[in-house]
Amino acid sequence: MAAPGSTAGAPAALTRAKPTVAVGIDLGTYATGFAYCELTDGGVANDPRVMLHFSWPEQPTPDPKTRTAVLYRGRQLEAWCWPAWRRWCSMVPAERSMYSYLENFKLLLEPSAGEAVGGGLLLPELPRGLTVVQVVADFLTAVKRYILAHLTSTFLACPGPHAFHPDRITWCLTLPAMWSDAAKGRMRDAATRAGLSRPSNPESLLLILEPEAAALAATAASARRPASSTSQQQQPAAVSTTSASSSQPSPAAAAAASSPCLVKGDVLLVLDCGGGTADVTMHHVAAPAARVPEEKAAGGAAAEATARVRLRDAAVGAGAWAGGRFVDDALWSALREDAFGADPWDTWREAHPEQWTKMQEGWEQAKRSFRGDKPLPNLLKRATVAGADVRAGATAASATSAAAATADSASREAGGSAWVQLEADDGCHDDAVIAYDFASNSSPAWLVRQEGKYDIVLPMPQELLDSLTPERRKGLEDRVPKRGAPWPSGTATTTHGSVGVSPQPWLLLSSVTPSLVLPGEFLEGRVFGPVVERILELARTVAKDGESNGHKPTKVLLAGGFACCPYLQRRVRQELVAGLRPEAPLPLLLPEYPAAAVVNGAVLYGRDPATVSARRCRLSYGIRTTSVWSPLHEASQLARGYPKKERYDGRTYYAHGVFRQFVTRGQLVEADEVVEHSFRPLWQKQVAFELYGTDARGASYVDEPGMQKLARVTLELPEGWSRCGGGRREYGIEAQLRFGSTEIALTARNPRTGESIQTSVAWTADRA
Structure with a gap:
């Protein structure tokens, strides 16, 4: 028998052999992830789980997606994902001048993105001699190399029914639905340069639209009550009732299982809200989505075939530049134009790119906790952290970290391998409405309401404040609400007296870290609100088009990285889920990991492309x-x-x-x-x-x-x-x-x- 790679016919045989692994890659504007599923003779293996990768290089915490970032020296790629970010932030100015750090480069594949970006989030400037296709190809090459190394070690440790070989992989790459055909062509070119498509086997690379992939993930998931789960390096996506460490059924998961998320006849309205784009599609489920019973799992491909679904477009999809990065763009534009001024802001960002990068990351974490529920005045009270009053000596950064930790804990509590099916918002507020009081014990001067959930405190670099003119800095300091000032919609009366709240960002000077307080009114009116309203309008338009085709939505799916935002979830529940069917609000499906739903569905498409049977x-x-x-x-x-x-x-x-x-x-x-x-x-x-x-x-x-x-x-x-x-x-x-x-x-x-x-x-x- 000829050895692999010899001239005795093995390569030709490999090109004719059916794939043994399906790998999905979701290259996002902000973050990228991959998942895979083992196949047997081109079908589903005895272990049909989609495996989602959680342990990326130098990742701060386990997460199914890593940073979409690259670091170049000239035209040579030096680092990617989190290592690129860390190296860039740790460089001294003299060293940094020789490198180029790039984020958001996916936006450049679609030229119309430039028209949607304001003055706050600039599109990256590519190194001389590089095109966006080549940058994306370099990033995909690094991702592919990492995936192959991971799969090789995985299958050596746990060999499957067939020997693993890189030439027997079906690669499934996701694309925004709103992209033009030219942009899709650029992405295919980049994937081809990265080696995902082989001339000898054009079917080695499949492209799938991101909202379609999210819908496929929903067809394979079960709706269950929220259940806690532990973090592991390798965890099954929300498509199976088996545990990560074994192909045997998980007792806890089996006990928690209920009905499938989707059944025959359902019409699913999909809101895929990522970093750059928001795509809305609607699909009719034309085949049962019932799971294969665990006792039949040993039947492999034959048993799985009985449960394969068929999705058919119920309406023409729509999309807009309304992803999470455009929330960022709205904030940075507002701060640049109104708070700091264009010249000081641009001068600081050019002189201190590492501070700019770290500020972006701090905001990325803070925005994931914003809910936008205005606290009731009679519920305002002084905040305590671990039983101690918050004083001027406490740092805003620590408060932000505490809020982020709380949000992360809440997210993990909704874990398990199932998705959470949410009903319409009942309008209830948290019992404990938190407000930070940095004043004296007896006469508070101002409050930060519901830190992180309504008002957000963002640490400011001292160098940025030093670049301001005295007049502009005084203007920021004078925005601090004074005791007795009117509440934006009236007067708030607490046990400490009348307290005012500023609707504009204002400067908080503490003994540790100066910070900018972003009031909830400002965040909703200038930052989150306009972007979310575009998403909701897209959803209403697509739902109306589907109704004209004889299909009314029966369920709504919210997926994508921006779907983690509590404010978006609340608006969808209150205005879309309840608005489309007032007499009985539609169920809202929320994946355990919203950002990973697309890559999970990409793997499902790779193992059976016929699951999407008709498109409009x-x-x-x-x-x-x-x-x-x-x-x-x-x-x-x-x-x-x-x-x-x-x-x-x-x-x-x-x-x-x-x-x-x-x-x-x-x-x-x-x-x-x-x-x-x-x-x-x-x-x-x-x-x-x-x-x-x-x-x-x-x-x-x-x-x-x-x-x-x-x-x-x-x-x-x-x-x-x-x-x-x-x-x-x-x-x-x-x-x-x-x-x-x-x-x-x-x-x-x-x-x-x-x-x-x-x-x-x-x-x-x-x-x-």
């Missing part, structure tokens, strides 16, 4: 053609200036740039459905087929507003083709579009010669 076209697609001139073309040319009139054969006039539509926006197409049309060449030696897309449902010409040129293939015609039997009028060529996947394949075919050519995602839009 997000554009009307067709190709550019030429047709005989008619009165309709004449009228259009007089009214709009197109189409162009040309004479090809010396006597017949033709309209140039006619749009031959293949499918209409919103049309439901089956997975791998092929739409074919026949055409006749005029006189040329080659025929160019150009693929166009538009939001319009009844477009006639490629020059109409909103048309996008997406791809082009050229078919060479044989010498003397026009003299073949039947002549030019009988010589037909075919154009095919294959729909139903995250990409569209355009194929030109000559039936007489059998020659065909297909697009290789060579998008003609501007590319990096």
